[in-house]
Amino acid sequence: MKRHTQFILSNLFFILFSFGQPSVAQEKFPTVDGYKGIWFTLGQFSTYGDKYSGGLGTYTAKHIPLAIHAPEVNRTFFVYGGTRSESEKHLLCMIGMFDHETGMVSKPVIVHDKMGVDDPHDNPSLSLDSEGHIWVFVSGRGRKRMGFKYKSKEPYKIDAFDLISEEEMTYPQPKYIPEMGFLNLFTKYTGIRELYFETSAYGMNWSTDQKLVAIKRNGDDNSGHYQISGQSGNKIGFFCNWHPNGNVDLRTNLYYFQTTDFGETWTDVQGNKVAIPVVNLTSSGLVKEYFSQKRNVYLKDVNFDSEGNPIALYVEGIGHQPGPENGSRKWHVVHWNGNSWEDHVITESDQNYDMGSLWVAGDDWMVIGPTTDSPQEWGAGGEVEMWKSNDGGANWDKAKTLTRGSQRNHNYIRKVVDGQDPFYYFWADGNPNEFSKSQLYFGNSAGQVWVLPYEMEKEQVKPRRWRSGWFSSWF
DSSP, X not given: OOEEOOOOOOSSOEEEEETTEEEEEOSSOOBOSSOOBOEEEOOOEETTEESSEEEOTTOOTTSOOSEEXXXXXXXXXXXXXXXXXXXXXXXXXEEEEEETTTTEEEOOEEEEEOTTOXXXXXXXXXXXXXXXXXXXXXXXXXXXXXXXXXXESSTTOOSOEEEEEEEOOEEEEEEEETTTEEEEEEEEOSSEEEEEEEEESSSSSOOOOEEEEOOOOTTOSOEEOOEEEEEETTEEEEEEEEOGGXXXXXXXXXXXXXXXXXXXXXXXXXXXXXXXXXXOTTOTTEEEOOGGGTOEEEEEEEEEOTTOOEEEEEEEESOSSOSGGGOOEEEEEEEXXXXXXXXXXEEEESOTTOOOEEEEETTEEEEEEEEEOOSSTTSSOBEEEEEEESSTTSSOXXXXXXXXXXXXXXXXXXXEEEEETTEEEEEEEEOTTSOOOOOEEEEOTTOOEEEOOSSOSSSEXXXXXXXXXSOEEEO
């Protein structure tokens, strides 16, 4: 059973020791004087560098969502992995707020201190309930480090939180359905990575974890999956890949499953009920088979068309190591058109861990991602570009280059749920080849970019407009 803890408002600090990690409930959570992203290296090097590294404040694609616009107060709330100074690698799970009325951003608040952990796999994700309370879901890392759930003490405010639970939870993907509650998709490191979900009406008490997907071939000892998810009204859907015998470097295939009744039943895209956990390699949820082609699948984003049909953005290539020997990595959209799955290539880049987001409005689709392979070639990320399609994803053209002349690669461009200009998406930069400063940025639907302030002397600051590496002006 999970252990749930709710704190009463007090002037004292209560320090709880669970699983060897202290947590603090307090009146006002500490702020940091500016937006400083976490830098990380996985440490799995080959001829052309690390498998992935760099500025990973908005990592991973499997932390969903990182930002939500609240129309009731016209503010965007966003979470990321940060630090206190340019010289630190100590992970802080942070939340910030952009006020669309004033154009100002608040000082970021430390929701959870990871107590020396430097790994952005522990980054947070975000949810917002119908009363305006902000929920921060802090990822753990398998059974080695626990995950945490926090709830803001007051609606639409980020200065104080209550710790709700400590539990095994990796890659949290919370969804909130009005009048129903929360459905949280997440991973447990059982056999080796398997997909689970849980539900809660109000967030205080949660259902028992239920296993969703655990595919094994005959003879395999292990299963393994990554997922990305989205929401269209009461429909919650997710795409996942498969790791043969649990080997993450062989991730392949593409599957889709959904629920429209708050997890009571799960189906494929045509509404055929599937038994959970899904264990069959050839399940009716199979979207595209890549295993026989020896091609890897890296999941990026989910969206839905006007009919509620699912769409995935993903990257595929022939190997897990960076460099030219594994060829270019193709960016795809795959879309259920109501009768069949359509798959279209958008563009190519040089790294499996280049990550962007997908927007859909009728036949007008947009992808923003680091699809130019500089300044650090073969490293994760690059310069940010905007790609557009006006025929429902069939054909794509580069519409705009958002960044030029950068010193560090940009990566993990994350869309805002119900996003409004100018804070429509955000991301971080960093040098994947060496420890570096990491700044955070946001942009609007037209491709204009602002820099979140790295240093802040005041509680609220107007971000400056970023035009290129050699010219900028103030917002």
